[in-house]
Amino acid sequence: MNKISRTWPSDAAGRVPYWVYSDPDVYAAELERIWYGPHWLYCALEAEIPEVGDFKTTTLGERPVIVVRSGPDEISVVENRCAHRGVKFCQARKGHVKDLLCPYHQWNYSLRGDLQGAPFRRGVRGQGGMPSDFDPKNHGLRKLRVEVVNGLVWATFSDATPTFREYLGERFWQHYTRVYDGRKLAVLGYNRQHIPGNWKLMQENIKDPYHASLLHVFFVTFGLFRADQKSATEIDATGRHGILISRKGDQETNDVTAGMRNFKSDIRLADPRIMDVVREFPGEDTVGMITVFPSVVLQQQINSLTTRQIVPTGPDGFDFHWTHWCYADDTPEMRLRRTRQANLFGPAGFVSADDGEIIEMSQQGFSHAPDEDALVMMGGREIESVDHMVTEVGIRGMYRYWREAMGL
Template sequence: MNTPVLDATPAAAAAHRSWPAEGFTRAPYWAYRDPALYALEQERIFRGPHWHYLGLEAEVPERGSYKGTFIGELPVILTRSEDGSVAAVLNRCAHRGNLVVREPFGKTQKLHCVYHSWTFSLKGDLLSVAFRNGLRGEGGLPKDFSMAEHGLRKLRVATICGFVFATFSDDTPPLEEWLGEVADGIRRVCRDKPLKVLGYDTQRIHANWKLYHENPRDSYHANILHTFYGTFGLSRQSQESGMVLDASGRHVYFYTKAGTEKDSADYQQTAAALRSHNAGLALEDTSILKWRDEIGDGVSIQILTTYPSFVLHQIANSLATRQLVPRGPDECDLVWTYFGFADDDEETTRMRLAQMNLVGSAGMVSVEDAAVCEMMMRAIGDGATGESFIEMGGRELDGGGNTKLSERAIRNFWHAYRQDMRI
């Protein structure tokens, strides 16, 4: 009896799925659960033609400094190389695939694999191989072995305002061209000032990475879900706000200006019914609400997301990046890096540190985002049935205009995702 040979590639395994006819206004729940689709995402998105955030230049301040990080599931090393430039290489020895760097941060003159002592430069060039020529005329590598052909896999690297991005693709447009109009949101927050790291926080979220990616793109949930925002006025739907997407729809930022409330009668009626408005809550110490308008444009909150895994936030005077790392179809890590500026005085640094309590894995605002993602994952179950309905603000990619009261950015995400995944 002959056993049929099946095409077991991720692309073939995912091909039996059919997207809803409504297109990007729907997200089928199998898209969050299908292991074959997840494997294909690693190839077409994370190793595909996109820029991925690696860290801050300030995290590798000196020659020889390095940071271990990820693009998708692949480990990557960010280095400050011998000539002072930043570089990125795959954290996988070219010999037998061992990790070259195990620590999250460090400083070294060379990258050294402990398994068989292959040694690489900080840019990934192979420098030496133990026993390359054998001993006593025996063993060793073939005579035609080329050192130049067996370095670490090098990535393209680019920076903007002290943020380091990398891509596996030679065809991806330059970083700022790829970011489009959303690059202005990065410049607005950082103003080309040298950055200073204030701390880290990493959380494991028991949900598919796309559920979290949707969350910071979802501008209209903030004033409904987050009790702290609505109750204490840091962000309300009645305040002046807006949304900016790049031309491709892959990247977005939205902003809110505290203290600009225009509470119409219909808003007051709606707000009164929201659980996020809780007049019974009070703060013993209200200093966390005191923010300084450093930029001078009145924006109290800006949330910026680039496709597929980077978030930059300014919440009052708290500044942080969030790096989304998929850990299988059912889990992801969120790495928070809090920062300020090198010229911040002590009072400003204390203010940023205090307002860090608003965000992160236990933040008075952000804790609810991870919780909702995990609740959705449980509700989705095996993903065999059901789909999200994404029509707030319209059914088009530009539906809803620039208002925050829209799911426009989520529709654009699914449009870009389907283009990449070819589904």
């Protein structure tokens, strides 16, 4: 690993240097220490692979993997790289197989990734073949540790990662199980996009309630997320995970909305069904946006439920995979409601289109100024949960942890 010769600003909590978003050595170290280090990475919904032999492919950090149901109650995650010559042998996005087969030399693996067959291993008519000490047991696919937690599949490359529940911490376990409460999930649909900005900007975006009530015309105008509402910005003990909590208000003009350029009191929805909100979770909160570091945003915005997987593709870009889901026992009306509300999000969503664009504009703005700093001192320099949204504490918390994980 290259040594990183960078220094953090002396105002440690209040500033983030722009080199974190553009330095290729920093990015290479992030892959090793964060993505392939002691962290749980989001892979899939369990509901995407219901039958033994069902698989989907995805990418964790930059490593392609196969997520496969290898037994009735068992999901395996293996690297999509043949143990023979390194071929990314599975090219399908999803499918159903009896075993895993590399097309190059027909090496064949069980659904758990064990090598079952290597053609001509003992040679042909006494000639060639693998050396006599070749033991198939030592040449399976690389297996990841896996936990399936209330419908979501998580994997980690590291043996040092604690259990998923410990990884979240007790407070965030409560947030997680508010929505992922053990009920079976079902997939409503997918969105995919590439965002030309550093992957951490997506984490920051959902740790940043300050922007949500200013940038997003839709949120502000229709009262989904606004600074005059009851809300909270919480972080876990390490600072790496965050949640934005809020309660829906109305389209009303008051002392707070009066100062918001993007509050449009005269806009009306031509089809108000997108705001046909039904209360369904315990408590008064209508929004719970969780960032599980480093790989995913778990979205609960009114009745819209989505996992948003972050797949870094270099220091200056990431793929963003949205999986819109519902509970398997939802009524047809609720499925339709969730599907309508999904129009708020995704690459072209009434709300989320703004985020993709602003992340690109951020990268454009600072990629040529690595030695300058961003300010993240809104709400002070403290790093602890607060009960409002006029704060950048989620970003400060993430970078406190990031520096620790990166050894900076």
